[in-house]
Ligand SMILES: Nc1ccn([C@@H]2O[C@H](COP(=O)(O)OP(=O)(O)OP(=O)(O)O)[C@@H](O)[C@H]2O)c(=O)n1
């Protein structure tokens with residue numbers, strides 16, 4: 001049986017979402033956003049990557065998760081989490097945004113199943129709407145949507161492969177799939193979930209609360 005770990009990155013400041021606290025610490029259905037994300041990975045050894053300012057908040061929800069301080073960028077935070085797992089016999093790691101509280105067990109299972117045959121796998125939703133370009137409020141053209149996907153997390157990897165990829169990366173990646181691909185890894189796409197939203201803007205909180213209520 002492979003040892004699988006979950007790394008939840010929650011060290012960002014949530015500038016686009018705004019609010020009194022960084023988005024992952026704002027309340028959603030009675031608990032901080034990141035507590036929902038953490039709970040989804042309760043079956044695994046967990047690392048929670050935080051901003052130093054959030055230590056007390058993290059202590060209150062971490063349970064048996066190891067708390068690690070992140071960096072100024074998402075990839076620096078991921079690397080801090082990966083380093084914390086070094087020497088623990090971890091074979092596979094699932095890297096998940098703390099700002100994605102609605103991840104389902106089905107999505108996690110699909111990523112894990114793909115890792116049985118691939119070094120890297122990640123969930124995504126194929127773009128189904130027509131795509132336009134626009135300027136000054138007017139449509140200026142259309143773009144072919146064929147082969148375009150909206151990326152989600154958890155993004156799963158063989159631990160040694162993603163650690164080496166992060167150590168070799170120059171920084172500035174949008175996600176860990178970009179880091180993995182820069183290191184030459186093939187990344188399998190698995191079916192994501194429309195509900196697995198990342199809280200990015202203020203309106204996303206309303207949508208997430210509605211989706212969580214629908215699960216009751
Ligand atoms: N230095 C950083 C930046 C981001 N993240 C985490 O990466 C996830 C996705 O990032 P994003 O949505 O871009 O979060 P923020 O950087 O916090 O948002 P913003 O860009 O609006 O400030 C979030 O769970 C966030 O906490 C992190 O751990 N460390």
Ligand SMILES: C[C@](O)(CO)[C@H](O)COP(=O)(O)O
Nearest residue numbers: 097151152153174175198200
């Ligand atoms: C990792 C990620 O959630 C994949 O969709 C995303 O790339 C990070 O957030 P951002 O909104 O692109 O900064």
